[in-house]
Amino acid sequence: MALLRNGRLADDPWIQISGESPVPEGEPVILDYERWLEEKDRLDGRNAPLGVRLASDQPPSLIADDLARFSLVALEFPKFADGRAYSYARLLRERLGFAGELRAVGNVLRDQFVFMERCGFDALEVHGGDPEAAYAAAKGEITHQYQPTGD
Amino acid sequence: MSVSPVYQVMTANRLTDGLAVYCRSDGSWSPDIALAAGAHDDAGREKLHLHGQQSAEDHHVVDPYFIDAVIADGLFEPVRLRERIRASGPTVALAALPSQAYAVGD
Amino acid sequence: MYQYRDIDRDFVRQRVEQFRDQVRRRLDGDLSEDEFKPLRLMNGVYLQLHAYMLRVAIPYGTLSSDQMRRLAHIARRYDKGFGHFTTRQNVQFNWPKLIDIPDILGELADVDMHAIQTSGNCIRNVTADHFAGVAADEVDDPRIYGEIIRQWSTLHPEFTFLPRKFKIAVTGSPADRAATRFHDIGLILRKGGESGDRIGFEVVVGGGQGRTPMVAKTIRDFVPEQDMLSYLEAILRVYNMLGRRDNKYKARIKILLHETGVEKFTQLVEDEWRHIKDGPLVLPVDTVAAIRADFALPPYQDAAAASDGFEPARVANPDFDLWVTRNVHAHKQPGYAIATVSLKPVGGIPGDATAEQMDAVADLADRFSLGEIRVSHEQNLVFAHVRRADLFALWQALQAIGLATANEGLVSDIIACPGLDYCALANARSIPVSQRISSLFDDMRKQHDIGELKIKISGCINACGHHHVGHIGILGVDRRGTENYQITLGGDAGPDANIGTIIGPGFDDDGVVAAVKTLIHRYLDIRDDGERFIDTFRRAGVRPFKEAVYGSA
Known part of the structure; x- marks a missing residue:
């Protein structure tokens, strides 16, 4: 797995906390929504960046009031054909004014990179191959856009 | 009068041109169901199944699956109407003039 | 009709090359069939019973004679010499090879055509009344708005992986020849607003056929022209987020509308719309005007000259009279007529046309109908600008190619x-x-x-x-x-x-x-x-x- 940020391979300082694993002190962590909800009050005083991961049936309205707490929102594509997160991304950027990292996770394929970016994702968790080359190729394929988005 | 036993024939569509093709005993594929291999026991089915998997993995065919076929006039005939039409082409005349017919099954 | 701008042409070309690369990656094994399938569908490529099928868009049902000739050429060169016109103003080729399809798409791009979004869970080819622009009974030409929707929906990054396919139809006439009430969204042009003379749309949502047929419900009586796209975007966003994805048979917007209730659904759309209504999707007046200019009616002759000899020919030829009775319709312009070319010969295959017929139709369009042809959702073709004086000659020419069946709307127009x-x-x-x-x-x-x-x-x-x-x-x-x-x-x-x-x-x-x-x-x-x-x-x-x-x- 690799992380593309604005098309370049990037280090990923974020630790994704799965299940009941403990939350390490002083490290940037991404929690799933349920875990964050459980521990949100305790996490408030934490001295490290916080990220939240939303499943494809968890719209951003769930975190709208708490958005300022997050430096990162990860949106899941459980399969690439589940396109809900495209709308979520636009709402986060264009409606809720989220300016932190917006990360696409899950079944993130090169033929969708451009769609994701146009909806406001700036970080893509990708698998296999040469992601920078794939990104560059995908970006160059279609250069005209017919509709405004927040991009 | 004897009734033909039911055989399983492996079919798929060929990736490059989409034509319906049938698996032969050597694992190659033909648009002609007459050349297909028919399995009537688990060993035969397993062999065809593996051919199908391999050909799909080698991106030679798409979505291999088994159909039931019986022998009629010495040739395989699929049991289901859908597969009979798939094997022998539309039952209605093509709109094109015969002189323009284009070669199928090359 | 709409004239491609340079950006349209560049875009379609890029799209062809993108697909060429995707086909190459599929043949090389870099893409699995599961990964490739939505990509090919977005370019109109199905894998059917016997072979691949390519579905080409005829946006809002209008094409030029050159485009028709190109379809004939494709039928001949890459297929078996015929094409099939569908109920969604598309044409389908039944036997193209996957390895040829990038070239076919290239040939289409040469004449400003494409197969983009003729399949897949995205916004499909926009359809319209096949008499658009010339019908005596219409409020405005729906193709202007069809073209604007075509552009807005093309590779819309948010709406490319919807729960299910999404079909939009536009009609400018109360007679509704576009079956708008059986589409995911139907737009019915009307005049309204405070002064009562602004152009806008009644918006109907959630129609469709399939296993759960439903008639669309009106969710707004009047959306002004400049708000058309923001209103569509609001509907699509609500659907994209809330439409069911657990069961493909319940994934269409009609089910969401039905399960949510019209009132609540309408409220969700209106709430969403309020946020985006005055944003970047407001349609600029000059954009609409520029596209409108492309659809401006051609210079017509005066009525008397255009009608010369028509009535005597009817009287003298009962078979011609029969054809006129069924297949010829009132035109906005006195002296002119709209003529339906039946693709339903008795005993024939509905909607099929041979390459020869397509070429002949293109030539007749040049001679008699300003080089333009329509495709109807009833699987017929239409000449929209025929001088009444030319109808007899047109009919005779159609007879020669087997396309003069006088059966529009009759028992054999199936x-x-x-x-x-x-x-x-x-x-x-x-x-x-x-x-x-x-x-x-x-x-x-x-x-x-x-x-x-x-x-x-x-x-x-x-x-x-x-x-x-x-x-x-x-x-x-x-x-x-x-x-x-x-x-x-x-x-x-x-x-x-x-x-x-x-x-x-x-x-x-x-x-x-x-x-x-x-x-x-x-x-x-x-x-x-x-x-x-x-x-x-x-x-x-x-x-x-x-x-x-x-x-x-």
Whole structure:
């Protein structure tokens, strides 16, 4: 797995906390929504960046009031054909004014990179191959856009 | 009068041109169901199944699956109407003039 | 018609090269079939029963003679010499090779055509009234808005992986020749606003056929022109987020609307719209004006000159008169007419045209109809700008190529899906049934006596043959391995939108043809003067028809 940020391979300082694993002190962590909800009050005083991961049936309205707490929102594509997160991304950027990292996770394929970016994702968790080359190729394929988005 | 036993024939569509093709005993594929291999026991089915998997993995065919076929006039005939039409082409005349017919099954 | 700008041309070319690369990656094994499938579908490529199928968009049903010639060329060079015009203003080629498809798309791009979004879970080719721009009864030309929607929806990054396919139709006429109430969204042009003379739309949502047929509901009486795209975007966003993804048979917007309730659904759309209404999607007046200019009506001759010799020819030629009666329609411009070219020869395949016929139609369009051709959702072609003086010569020329059947709207003008002869999803054949029914009445005068009667045949529950809205609808199903056909009566795709009622147990192929004949004879027995089949059905109900077919209980 690799992380593309604005098309370049990037280090990923974020630790994704799965299940009941403990939350390490002083490290940037991404929690799933349920875990964050459980521990949100305790996490408030934490001295490290916080990220939240939303499943494809968890719209951003769930975190709208708490958005300022997050430096990162990860949106899941459980399969690439589940396109809900495209709308979520636009709402986060264009409606809720989220300016932190917006990360696409899950079944993130090169033929969708451009769609994701146009909806406001700036970080893509990708698998296999040469992601920078794939990104560059995908970006160059279609250069005209017919509709405004927040991009 | 004897009734033909039911055989399983492996079919798929060929990736490059989409034509319906049938698996032969050597694992190659033909648009002609007459050349297909028919399995009537688990060993035969397993062999065809593996051919199908391999050909799909080698991106030679798409979505291999088994159909039931019986022998009629010495040739395989699929049991289901859908597969009979798939094997022998539309039952209605093509709109094109015969002189323009284009070669199928090359 | 719309003239491609440089950006359109560059875009379509880039899209061809993108697909060429995707095909290469598929052939090389870099893409699995699961990954490739949505990519090919977004470019109109299906894998059907016998081969690949390529579905080419004819946006809002308008094409030029050069484009038609290119379709003929593709049919000849890459296929088996014919194409199939569909109920969604597309043309389908049944036998292209995957390895040829990038080249075919390149050939289409040469004439400003494409196959983008003719399939897949995205916003599909936008359809419109096939008489758009010239119909005597229209408020405005729906193609202007169809083109704007085409552009907005093309590779829309947010709406490319919707829960299910999404179809939009636009009509400018209250007669609704575009079946707008059976689309995911129907836009019905009207005048409104405070002054009552602004252009806008009634918006209807959640219509469709398939296994759960529904008539669309009006969610807003009037959306002003400049808000059209923001309103569409609001609907699509609500659907994208809330439409069901757990069951493909419940994934269309009609199910969301039904399960949510019209009131609540409307509220969700209105809430979303309020946020984006005055944003970047507001349609600039000059953008609309520029596209409107492309659709401006051509210079016409004065009425008297345009009509020369028309009436005498009618009187002298009863067969021509018959054709005019059915296939020729009132035009906005005095002296001109709209002529339907029937792709329903008695005993033929509905919607099919050979390459020769396509070429000939293109030549006739150049001679008689300003080089433009329409494709109707009823699978016919239309010449929209014919001088009445030219109708006779046009008719004679059409006769020579087998396209002068005087049957528009009659019993042999059958809509039929490709059915089990071609389609991987079908359960039963449609084409042979339509051929046999149309052959029941090969005496044209008998057909004219029967009058308007819309028969629509689908080979499976997906209802591509629109059986739910046929005056007589026929649905082919698979009953224990044999084809079985159910009959519905009373469907209507027009402004009196209605879903037909199943009359009873199904029939085999001989039985369904006999039953249709019986139904028609019963209609002839009980009709009042001047009553169409559908009127008789509405007046008398299903009972006399049921009794005729099944006997009295």
